[in-house]
Amino acid sequence: MNSAATTANSSNPFAKARRWRALWRLVSAWPSSANFASAIYVTKVVLAALLALLISLALNLESPRTAMFSVYLVMQARSGLVFQKSYYRLLGTVVGAVVSVILIGAFAQTPELFFIGFALWVALCTAGSFIFRNFQSYGFVLAGYTVCFVALPTIDAPTQVFDVAVTRVLEMFVGVFCAAVVSDTLFPQRMADVVHGALVRRFQDFTRVLSQAPAQLRAGDTGKAAMLRFAGDALGLEAAHTNAGLESSDLRRLQSHLQLLNHEFMGVTSTLHAFHQMLRRLQQGGDPAIATALLGFYEPFSRVCQLANGGVPEADVLLPKLAAWRSALGREVATVREQLPLAMTRTDRLDFDTGVELLERLGDEFRAYCITQAKVSGAEVAGESGDADLATERAAQLQADADSLRFSTRTDPVLALLAALRGVGVMAVTAGFWLASGWSWGTGPIINGVASGTVFAALPSPAKLIRQVLIGWCFALPLGLIWNFLLIPQATDWIGLCVLLIPPLALIAWLASSPKWGGIGAGMYISFMLHTSLDRSFNANLPDFLDACFADFIGFAVSGTFYALIDLNAGPWGRRRIVGALRQQMVDVCRGEGRLRREVLESTSRDLVQRIATRGQLADETDVWVFDWLLTVLEIGRAVIDLRAEMDAADADALPLSLAFALHRLGDLFSAPTPASRHSATLAVEAAIATLDGADARLGNRRRRALILDLHFIRCALVDPVSVLDGKGGRHG
Numbered sequence: 001m002n003s004a005a006t007t008a009n010s011s012n013p014f015a016k017a018r019r020w021r022a023l024w025r026l027v028s029a030w031p032s033s034a035n036f037a038s039a040i041y042v043t044k045v046v047l048a049a050l051l052a053l054l055i056s057l058a059l060n061l062e063s064p065r066t067a068m069f070s071v072y073l074v075m076q077a078r079s080g081l082v083f084q085k086s087y088y089r090l091l092g093t094v095v096g097a098v099v100s101v102i103l104i105g106a107f108a109q110t111p112e113l114f115f116i117g118f119a120l121w122v123a124l125c126t127a128g129s130f131i132f133r134n135f136q137s138y139g140f141v142l143a144g145y146t147v148c149f150v151a152l153p154t155i156d157a158p159t160q161v162f163d164v165a166v167t168r169v170l171e172m173f174v175g176v177f178c179a180a181v182v183s184d185t186l187f188p189q190r191m192a193d194v195v196h197g198a199l200v201r202r203f204q205d206f207t208r209v210l211s212q213a214p215a216q217l218r219a220g221d222t223g224k225a226a227m228l229r230f231a232g233d234a235l236g237l238e239a240a241h242t243n244a245g246l247e248s249s250d251l252r253r254l255q256s257h258l259q260l261l262n263h264e265f266m267g268v269t270s271t272l273h274a275f276h277q278m279l280r281r282l283q284q285g286g287d288p289a290i291a292t293a294l295l296g297f298y299e300p301f302s303r304v305c306q307l308a309n310g311g312v313p314e315a316d317v318l319l320p321k322l323a324a325w326r327s328a329l330g331r332e333v334a335t336v337r338e339q340l341p342l343a344m345t346r347t348d349r350l351d352f353d354t355g356v357e358l359l360e361r362l363g364d365e366f367r368a369y370c371i372t373q374a375k376v377s378g379a380e381v382a383g384e385s386g387d388a389d390l391a392t393e394r395a396a397q398l399q400a401d402a403d404s405l406r407f408s409t410r411t412d413p414v415l416a417l418l419a420a421l422r423g424v425g426v427m428a429v430t431a432g433f434w435l436a437s438g439w440s441w442g443t444g445p446i447i448n449g450v451a452s453g454t455v456f457a458a459l460p461s462p463a464k465l466i467r468q469v470l471i472g473w474c475f476a477l478p479l480g481l482i483w484n485f486l487l488i489p490q491a492t493d494w495i496g497l498c499v500l501l502i503p504p505l506a507l508i509a510w511l512a513s514s515p516k517w518g519g520i521g522a523g524m525y526i527s528f529m530l531h532t533s534l535d536r537s538f539n540a541n542l543p544d545f546l547d548a549c550f551a552d553f554i555g556f557a558v559s560g561t562f563y564a565l566i567d568l569n570a571g572p573w574g575r576r577r578i579v580g581a582l583r584q585q586m587v588d589v590c591r592g593e594g595r596l597r598r599e600v601l602e603s604t605s606r607d608l609v610q611r612i613a614t615r616g617q618l619a620d621e622t623d624v625w626v627f628d629w630l631l632t633v634l635e636i637g638r639a640v641i642d643l644r645a646e647m648d649a650a651d652a653d654a655l656p657l658s659l660a661f662a663l664h665r666l667g668d669l670f671s672a673p674t675p676a677s678r679h680s681a682t683l684a685v686e687a688a689i690a691t692l693d694g695a696d697a698r699l700g701n702r703r704r705r706a707l708i709l710d711l712h713f714i715r716c717a718l719v720d721p722v723s724v725l726d727g728k729g730g731r732h733g
Helices: 003-010 013-019 021-027 034-058 064-074 079-107 111-131 134-150 158-185 191-218 224-243 249-253 255-285 288-309 315-339 346-376 384-400 413-437 443-455 462-490 494-512 518-531 542-565 572-590 598-608 621-649 657-671 675-693 701-718
Strands: none
Touching: 034 064, 034 158, 034 494, 064 079, 064 158, 064 494, 064 518, 079 111, 079 134, 079 158, 079 191, 079 224, 111 134, 111 413, 111 443, 134 158, 134 224, 134 443, 191 224, 191 255, 191 288, 191 346, 224 255, 224 598, 224 621, 255 288, 255 346, 255 598, 255 621, 255 701, 288 315, 288 346, 315 346, 346 701, 413 443, 413 542, 413 572, 443 542, 462 494, 462 518, 462 542, 494 518, 518 542, 572 598, 572 621, 572 657, 598 621, 621 657, 621 701, 657 675, 657 701, 675 701
16 A cells, blocks of 8 residues: 555544454453443443532532533433534524523513514424434524523513523533533543444445345345335434534544445445346246346346355455456346347347346446445555546545535425424413413423423424333432432532432433433433432422422423324324325426436435334334335436436437426326326336337437336336335325
């Protein structure tokens, strides 16, 4: 390796990880166990919380528990996640504090107008938390419910709002500072390691699927479960490397390469699914000789990947073997094509050519994926078979087209609006209760209702999580009573106070870190932190304690009721909205309303169904229906985008009108899928294929063949008896 390559690899965190991987596996075998990782996490949380308590007491801050609360909210297993979440918590809190000062300053004398402004702000922040992803969503959550903690306590004393706002921001800053310092100094765990491990596991999983595919196809398995896994992997890796941006400058330098790698992975998985679907259709209703021939071409490719799984999982080692297979494929295809029976129909020959074209595309896309995988991992791509040249070409593409490789997201505006209205509904009910009752603790339901109504808004099952939070809240009540009224008064100094707090803090942190009991842990730390007197001056009053508990319960109950009534992530109506958004993308592509790139279609389609895909399983028949629509859109969408690209590059006068008519009919099908519209689209596509056989010579043989193969692939998908395109799947939604 030359000196330039050595220098580049020395700044690549994945190259370092690759170099020390064998040693690290040996050293970290025991510490990587789940119990050890959980113990380290609990230790970090407890130390950071106690450190925040001591610093807050030393600075004489009014509410040290706010700092401790912030520790629990931002602490994550990986330092990069802590940094990212802390950044957005700080940003959201500052924005929320500023809005609190503005609202109190403008409407302190008119509570009705204050609550109208508050409601609009909650609506905006709730919608923002639903639209944005990752910790950007969390920033909107903080901006929304910070108003509860700053403005509501000062509504009767408006002159204090600025002091309260500054104090809350300082307390929060102490908490996130302690969490970041402890996370990055005590057994730090880097997001670069997570991303690198995810890349390796994903590559190995994909090669494993490729190696097993021919046998599974013969058994009738087209790999839908693998596609579900791959959809979650693409979204998970995008979130992982995005959230690691504040941890490592080396990782930030690789950001564009990671984006390219993720797009290549999404593209090659979609092509793999399309090829498998083609083989399935041929096995079920096509010429058996063609299916056998295509499987014969596929098996050598599969054996190359079997070698990778047998002990050589590195992408750079795989590249020369892929190049050799690709070179031999052309000769094998030519030989088999000459042996096809002369009596074979035109449709059968198109089946053969389309299958070969998909397999060639799969090989080329997998080769490109391997090149980027090798570069990101720090391996040097050899100059054999043009791999180094292709790597250089892709690096140039990155520089010229980096913006288009950003992961595109899409949110149904109706769902975002309903999320906003749900947040306003929670606030209206709790605020109305306070104004009507005049209860001195009436702000409690508003704070808890609005906070839980925004924090959980974008989660897959908010109603279920609220129930878990309420269970944890109930479990924490006796802890709060014991510690608040029996143990904390016995503490004679700060050290004694910290020692007394270790058991409940550790228990809560352990429960919160568990995927199964995380909601219960969240409810426990909400209850314990809010009801335990960990303020500047100790004050334990049983009637006030019970009133505060009852106020919390009302807030949770109201938000839980609204989540049960308006659950945007579950239920048939929400699923129909997701499918409608998927279909609308295809309508836009077919009718030429905007030039949707394949990368954008891949990412936005997966993002639309993220709450299904990231669960790792299809919970019910409705989920299967939505996922089938995702696969259909990705499968046909690729062909339509390629078709439009060829049409845009051709002489417009040489294109037959039947092409535009076929795309229009295809758009009608996705707009309103019925058996009749499906039949009409099929006839239009077949007519376009027939017209292209005698097309204008100016079109060129290569372009004419590309158009015909794309149309034929679309036709195969349209006539597939196992499809959602007839609209009958709507019964699930």
